[in-house]
Amino acid sequence: MVIARRFGATQPVSQLWLVLAIAMVRFYMEKGTHKGLYKSIQKTLKFFQTFALLEIVHCLIGIVPTSVIVAGVQVSSRIFMVWLITHSIKPIQNEESVVLFLVAWTVTEITRYSFYTFSLLDHLPYFIKWARYNFFIILYPVGVAGELLTIYAALPYVKKTGMFSIRLPNKYNVSFDYYYFLLITMASYIPLFPQLYFHMLRQRRKVLHGEVIVEKDD
Numbered sequence: 001m002v003i004a005r006r007f008g009a010t011q012p013v014s015q016l017w018l019v020l021a022i023a024m025v026r027f028y029m030e031k032g033t034h035k036g037l038y039k040s041i042q043k044t045l046k047f048f049q050t051f052a053l054l055e056i057v058h059c060l061i062g063i064v065p066t067s068v069i070v071a072g073v074q075v076s077s078r079i080f081m082v083w084l085i086t087h088s089i090k091p092i093q094n095e096e097s098v099v100l101f102l103v104a105w106t107v108t109e110i111t112r113y114s115f116y117t118f119s120l121l122d123h124l125p126y127f128i129k130w131a132r133y134n135f136f137i138i139l140y141p142v143g144v145a146g147e148l149l150t151i152y153a154a155l156p157y158v159k160k161t162g163m164f165s166i167r168l169p170n171k172y173n174v175s176f177d178y179y180y181f182l183l184i185t186m187a188s189y190i191p192l193f194p195q196l197y198f199h200m201l202r203q204r205r206k207v208l209h210g211e212v213i214v215e216k217d218d
């Protein structure tokens with residue numbers, strides 16, 4: 001029953017990300033530039049990445065045994081990048097850094113969901129298993145670099161426009177500065193990213209080398 005539910009949750013997602021990969025390759029082959037790429041794929045990307053919130057739900061209700069914290073940090077940072085950065089700040093949509101994280105996310109998700117699908121079918125090709133637990137070594141830093149450079153590129157615009165900020169005085173006596181929020185978010189990668197990366201290195205040792213690893217409770 002759980003396997004059937006997991007399969008239902010998994011099967012469409014690998015294909016969705018493949019659609020995005022094909023759209024990106026086609027765009028680049030036709031236009032020969034990354035400029036306009038984000039605009040051309042944004043609807044699809046927003047849909048897929050928002051859909052990924054279900055991953056947290058699946059962890060919460062126990063369909064998959066993934067750590068809620070690991071999945072939560074991973075998915076929320078991407079939702080944040082999609083909606084509160086790239087969607088909201090149009091002048092940065094053509095930055096090269098956007099392509100960096102788009103490529104890293106897309107390759108990762110095609111590999112990850114292929115891994116889940118073939119595992120559930122009980123016919124997992126070794127290459128997919130190998131790719132799931134090796135690609136991240138490069139793709140994680142590439143994705144994080146893309147995300148951080150994109151937020152960095154957004155800072156001047158956010159400071160100039162005061163977007164999403166609440167200034168005093170107001171009737172609720174509350175203030176919020178999105179510019180400083182972004183600086184804090186960038187700083188939060190320093191403690192959080194190594195935890196995700198080392199988690200994946202432990203998973204790699206467990207799955208590829210059969211090491212028994214005792215994880216702390218979430």
Ligand SMILES: CCCCCCCCCCCCC/C=C/C(=O)SCCNC(=O)CCNC(=O)[C@H](O)C(C)(C)COP(=O)(O)OP(=O)(O)OC[C@H]1O[C@@H](n2cnc3c(N)ncnc32)[C@H](O)[C@@H]1OP(=O)(O)O
Nearest residue numbers: 006010064066071077080104108116136139140143192193
């Ligand atoms: C408000 C603002 C917030 C901002 C916060 C800022 C801080 C952010 C800090 C860092 C941000 C990082 C951003 C990175 C972005 C990128 O992605 S860059 C691109 C590279 N990325 C990767 O390579 C990601 C690699 N990481 C992971 O894959 C994840 O850590 C993980 C998926 C979340 C967890 O992996 P893991 O612990 O190995 O668990 P699972 O793969 O989920 O496996 C556990 C078991 O569950 C089965 N399973 C899981 N899901 C499914 C499914 N959908 N269908 C079927 N089966 C599934 C899986 O097979 C495993 O089963 P068993 O083998 O039986 O255990």
